[in-house]
Amino acid sequence: MRNRIADLFNIDFPIIQGGMVWTSGWRLASAVSNNGGLGVIGAGSMYPDVLREHIQKCKKATSKSFAVNVPMLYPDIEKLMDIIIEENVKIVITSAGNPKTWTSILKDNGITVVHVVSSLKFALKAQEAGVDAIVAEGFEAGGHNGRDETTTLVLIPAVREKITIPLIAAGGIATGKAMLAAMVLGADGVQVGSRFVASEEASNHIDFKKMVVNSQEGDTQLTLKELAPVRLIKNKFYREVQSAYQKGATTEELKSLLGRGRAKKGMFLGDLEDGELEIGQVSALIHDIKPASQIIEEMISEFNQRKQELSKW
Incomplete structure (x- = not known):
């Protein structure tokens, strides 16, 4: 399934796993990457030395692309970024802060930069800052969210209309049907969080x-x-x-x-x-705990099935 996001990250399917605190460790990230998506280590709940350990273990567990998510409100963010650069991480997803702060530094070190936003206003600022792609996250999403309460159904086409760089939809996406809907609205890929919370490899309780x-x-x-x-x-x-x-x-x-x-x-x-x-x-649509491999397989199968059904219309 080749498109701008799959090509940007060198992955098989444009599915990005959310970098969730206390959930997205190396086991989940490597499992998602090994099965064709982009696994993401969530650095927001990690001390710097713990992040280094997770990056090194992820490298051993997969030869595929993976990313690190860094909330820019993190108090020792300089230490996290130093480790990311030292460990030669290729993709960083920043969130909860001004993308101008770190984008140029990361890109100067050969790192692909993605930034998470919750509004068109911040999407435009992220594009201006030089990020390579944007995650636009709707009000439905779990964890920390935007104050504007813009839903994914409205946010994605609004952002797509105004930006030219690749767009990843997030918020309320746990199925192949939702993935197809997001891409019809203009997304190049999807970020999936809650569905991977209920995966066997997730590190949460x-x-x-x-x-x-x-x-x-x-x-x-x-x-x-x-x-x-x-x-x-x-x-x-x-x-x-x-x-x-x-x-x-x-x-x-x-x-x-x-x-x-x-x-x-x-x-x-x-x-x-x-x-x-x-x-x-x-979460109301999530009814079981499964391996990450099965989650991805089912999403892609449902995506293709619904796409074929709709083409008959």
Whole structure:
């Protein structure tokens, strides 16, 4: 399946695995890459030495292309970038920050740069900064999200209309049908997050995976906009946040409630009550835990089947 994204990353299928904190380690990244997609190591939950270990293990586990996702809010981002350059990583996906800060430095070191945005405004800024491709992530997505609440169905054609570089759609994509729809809207590829949370190779806790596959429509909501908007499963912690809002909590009080390590507690350690459980709306369509290879195979099979069916119209 050759197109601009497949050619840019030298992959078989234009499927990019989301670089999710406490989920996207070397096992998941290498499994996705070995099966034709672009595996991504999520550096946002890693200390610098841990990131180096994951990169080195991923190199041993696959000869295919893989990437590292770096949220630019990371406090020691210079250390992460130094390691990425030293380890000769070929693709970096930046998010949560100004793409101008690192794009030229990375590209000067021969690295392909992708930036994640949630609006047309930031897509144009990313293109101006010189990135090689853009991930446009709709409101449906899990984890940290945009404040504008623009859905994928609206965001993708709006961005496609104004940019010329390759475009990757994200948010609400877990099936081949959704992949086809995103590409009809103008995307060159898709980024898949939540579906890979419920994969055998994902490093998050098995109890979190089970909660994801048991979730229903309406079980997630975007919250904490005053800090950094994040889509969460509605658990005890989420209800405490809503109670704080009702009492008129200040930003500082919300920060205190969030505390430190809340996402690790929930997603990695499996505390389903007091932890932060980040997942997308599409979790309602995820019903089982599978190997990454099977997830990709089923997405491509369904993509081709639906494409053939639609061509008969």
